[in-house]
Amino acid sequence: MSRRNLKKHFEILELDSDASLPEIKNAYVRLKKLYSTDSMVMTPIADEFSKKKRLEVLKQIEEAHAKLSDELKDEHQRSANLGKPGIASGNGTEGEEAESVSFSGEVLRKIREKKGIHLYEVALDTKIRVEILENIEHERFDVLPQEVYLKGHVSNYARYLLLDPRKVADDYISRYKDWKGEAKEKD
Amino acid sequence: MEKSSTEKEGKIWAIGGGKGGTGKTFITSAIGTYIAGKGKRVVLIDVDIGGANLHSFLGINRPKKSLTDFFETGASLSKLAVKTGIDNMSLISGDIHSLASDSIKFTQKLKLFRHIMKLNKNYVIIDLGGGSHNNTIDTFLMADKRVVILEPEITSVENMYHFIKNALFRKLRMSLREYGFKEIVEQMWERRQEYKIKSLRELMDHIRDSFSYVGDIIDKELSDFKLYLILNKIRSSDDILIGSSMKSIFKKYLCVDTRFVGFVEYDDSVWRSIRERRPFMLNYSLSRSAKEVEVFTENLLNGKEIKLSRS
Numbered sequence A: 001m002s003r004r005n006l007k008k009h010f011e012i013l014e015l016d017s018d019a020s021l022p023e024i025k026n027a028y029v030r031l032k033k034l035y036s037t038d039s040m041v042m043t044p045i046a047d048e049f050s051k052k053k054r055l056e057v058l059k060q061i062e063e064a065h066a067k068l069s070d071e072l073k074d075e076h077q078r079s080a081n082l083g084k085p086g087i088a089s090g091n092g093t094e095g096e097e098a099e100s101v102s103f104s105g106e107v108l109r110k111i112r113e114k115k116g117i118h119l120y121e122v123a124l125d126t127k128i129r130v131e132i133l134e135n136i137e138h139e140r141f142d143v144l145p146q147e148v149y150l151k152g153h154v155s156n157y158a159r160y161l162l163l164d165p166r167k168v169a170d171d172y173i174s175r176y177k178d179w180k181g182e183a184k185e186k187d
Numbered sequence B: 001m002e003k004s005s006t007e008k009e010g011k012i013w014a015i016g017g018g019k020g021g022t023g024k025t026f027i028t029s030a031i032g033t034y035i036a037g038k039g040k041r042v043v044l045i046d047v048d049i050g051g052a053n054l055h056s057f058l059g060i061n062r063p064k065k066s067l068t069d070f071f072e073t074g075a076s077l078s079k080l081a082v083k084t085g086i087d088n089m090s091l092i093s094g095d096i097h098s099l100a101s102d103s104i105k106f107t108q109k110l111k112l113f114r115h116i117m118k119l120n121k122n123y124v125i126i127d128l129g130g131g132s133h134n135n136t137i138d139t140f141l142m143a144d145k146r147v148v149i150l151e152p153e154i155t156s157v158e159n160m161y162h163f164i165k166n167a168l169f170r171k172l173r174m175s176l177r178e179y180g181f182k183e184i185v186e187q188m189w190e191r192r193q194e195y196k197i198k199s200l201r202e203l204m205d206h207i208r209d210s211f212s213y214v215g216d217i218i219d220k221e222l223s224d225f226k227l228y229l230i231l232n233k234i235r236s237s238d239d240i241l242i243g244s245s246m247k248s249i250f251k252k253y254l255c256v257d258t259r260f261v262g263f264v265e266y267d268d269s270v271w272r273s274i275r276e277r278r279p280f281m282l283n284y285s286l287s288r289s290a291k292e293v294e295v296f297t298e299n300l301l302n303g304k305e306i307k308l309s310r311s
């Protein structure tokens, strides 16, 4: 089935119809939690938005998720097998990936995106400015802070992504040093 | 999803949302300052009943003229606009007690809107003030872009539902009346006990079931009733989720489409700028919160949302 025929299901999960499998999964988990618990946004309308109605919504969410993950599994497999450099195919667990990879800014960005986390969320929790995070991911070494600070930022960011902060910082700083070496040679 | 061009061009924006103190005035001033900085001609209109204080967020004195002059002596709007000290941006104050009463008739409000539309500006941004008074709701309904400001806090959430439900109810009633179904909404609502109708949603469903041809009108009204949501004063990234949750509930419960355009964190520089009598967006232009304002204003201009799941 093409993505267009699945439009209704994407709408139920409140996604654009080009959403990826991890995004579908995220939306599903989030909505399921929203409609099955009494959160701050639900209590004020608890009387009006009956349990019954909420169960109906939950059922639609379940169906949409089941349908979409089933239909898009093949598509996902195909693109995963094309093998993007740096990150292992979608089958491995995150831990496995982490060991085989050298952590560049690009890899950090991919891991973050795979987890469906926005840079703003990282910024708020780590207290690192968005621009710095962006520069880390793009390895704009010339505008990044000095090595000691940079190392601190990178390990904080790694910790936030549930990666080994030491390994990530070491990998990253060694790339930084390479760049610095090259920059010096040019002088 | 790409948004239609009419949405992009919406010129009159109303900033509301129910509860007092959520940051409507701050956000009106910040959006205006940013857009004016991009070289667009902007006028801010303060229609906050009795509590007009937009001028203090701009660091200027309370304007002497106000919309009262428009209603009472027929002064032209452009005569009422004062300079704000910011290039391209002027302010029309609404410090009017007459608006607080019901003495302003619907035809007068229509006249005001006609004049607002004729203003030679790229953007007109209206600070609605708090509450769900009919005047506030009518102004909200007449705007091209309806922006609501939410604080991650239960009373703010509660007030926002109340505000949106009132607005939707009024909109449905007015448009069904236009189509000649004068009393349907009122009658059903009055007999809601009998029909076991507990909510606006159930009322809509009930009308749809009883009069299928009216259903089409309701669906059209609902698809036109778009909201833009901004979260203000967030204190952690968990708070951002509240925006997505509200969006979801508006859709699944009230059938209303919402664009969650962005958020601003809680930042002491906001009140500090008021004390320093300097517009926040100029005074703290490099702060993270100023960047956040820029992000959602761009989204408002372009009819986009913040992408939380992808960068």
Ligand SMILES: Nc1ncnc2c1ncn2[C@@H]1O[C@H](COP(=O)(O)OP(=O)(O)OP(=O)(O)O)[C@@H](O)[C@H]1O
Residues within 6 Å of the ligand: B019, B020, B021, B022, B023, B024, B025, B026, B027, B048, B051, B129, B130, B232, B233, B234, B264, B265, B266, B267, B268, B270, B271, B274
């Ligand atoms: N992001 C923010 N961080 C810190 N303080 C804020 C923020 N936004 C607004 N405030 C403060 O909260 C208070 C209320 O803001 P504001 O006057 O904009 O709210 P309002 O919704 O217009 O209120 P009212 O309904 O009374 O008109 C002000 O003192 C303002 O300085």
Ligand SMILES: [Mg+2]
Residues within 6 Å of the ligand: B024, B025, B026, B048, B051, B053, B127, B129, B130
């Ligand atoms: Mg205000």
